[in-house]
Amino acid sequence: TGESFDWALAVExxxxxxxxxxxxxxxxxxxxxxxxxxxxxxxxxxxxxxxRPGKKSPELIKRLRDALNSLY
Structure with missing residues (x-):
């Protein structure tokens, strides 16, 4: 759905x-x-x-990867 999940529930x-x-x-x-x-x-x-639905953005995937890499 693209809607955020309550992450506090996952912590529990x-x-x-x-x-x-x-x-x-x-x-x-x-x-x-x-x-x-x-x-x-x-x-x-x-x-x-x-x-758009079904079409991934290389730029958004790169930004996602960079954000994850900054954690480690």
Missing amino acids: AKKFGLPIILSGGIGPDNIRDAVSAVKPFAVDVNSKVEI
Whole structure:
């Protein structure tokens, strides 16, 4: 849907000891905050890196990668 998910719920879910795959409205502008807050096993991105439905933007993907790389 491209709508942001309440990441606090994912933080609570981690208490069960299961790997978290974070998704929901994650893109280049908020992935650092999401990953820092939740520390997920994986992140699923889709619509926030598209220029139109089904068409990924190389520039948005690069920005997403750069944002993630800045965390490590």
